[in-house]
Amino acid sequence: MRQLHVFDRPSRFVAGTVGQPGDRAFYLQAVDGARVVSVALEKQQVEVLADRLEQLLDDIVERTGTALPADETDTEALDQPIDEEFRVAAMGLAWDGDTGLVVIEAQAPVDEPEVAEETLLEDVEDGPDALRVLIEPTTARAFVERARRLVSAGRPPCPLCGQPLTPSGHVCARLNGYRRGVSLNP
Template sequence: MTHQVHAFEPPERFVAGTVGEPGDRTFFLQARGGGRVISVALEKVQVSLLAEKLEELLLEASKRFGVSLPDVPLVAVHDNEPLDTPVDEEFRVGTLGLAFDVDTGTVVIEAIEAGEPETDSGLEDSPLDDASLDDDEDEEDDEEPDEDLDRLRVRLTPDATRAFIDRARRVVAAGRPPCPLCGQPLDPAGHLCPRHNGYHR
């Protein structure tokens, strides 16, 4: 079956968000533009790692190419809106790839569908491809992995990338607070803390 590339270059909106209550949340990347809304599911650790690697990519682009680093968005301009509904999962993400396009000064993010177990080697160990800074985008396309898998591709300005990082970190941190004794997530209905020999706190 022919794979699909859902390209938003650039998107009107690109955010990380969740569906469900803390402790039972499903994480999504969602892109909107041109009358389309595409949502892809992924793990919490992938969202956290994506934000971390995007930060590193911006810093590296600043060092190597003199890209000016955007400021952290003001609280007044934070995107705190929920995901656009209905949230229909297009696919589940296996691999995330990053690149910096020097010619356009933009960050390219690709979320690639998780393949079958026999062809999906290493995805659990490597939920995010190493960030790269590409002077030649054609070279990147020649080495594109997993060509038979669907993918979501977005192209962001450094400012939009910083806004995505900020929201992604807030989304990850908005889950269940950790127990001050054992560090495990606290449940609203109670917490079996190993530091209290399994008694509820």
């Protein structure tokens, strides 16, 4: 049976990390009172979610002519304890015009990809576990700002290949595997 965690206007919805750059675990976390749900995902998924969410908000502004400024951006650490409910395999994003809310859903992996497509953003009994969050557009704007800072706070990229640098350098594909000793300290 599917476990669907639904948060309608939670007190907090953020992307966050645990660990040091290069060894960080990324999470989406929804909080409402004592209820805390955290799901793990990849850095690239956070970046894509922020991009698509920003695009959705810009489309809403264009269609309605209404400015959607960001709420004050949440800079606090993730709420404890961080108990991973599942690792995100698929995400969905929608605008609910009736309520004026952004709907974000993150789903657990499934064996059959067509099942994920059929159940994403749907209220069905069978399917993968999911976290569904309904938030105000201003909260969504603040989520985007925090996610962008989170993604950019990682290790700097190699100027040649774009892969993340470590303090001791890295094996750069553009240099045919020779170790490139690049200092992270300016």
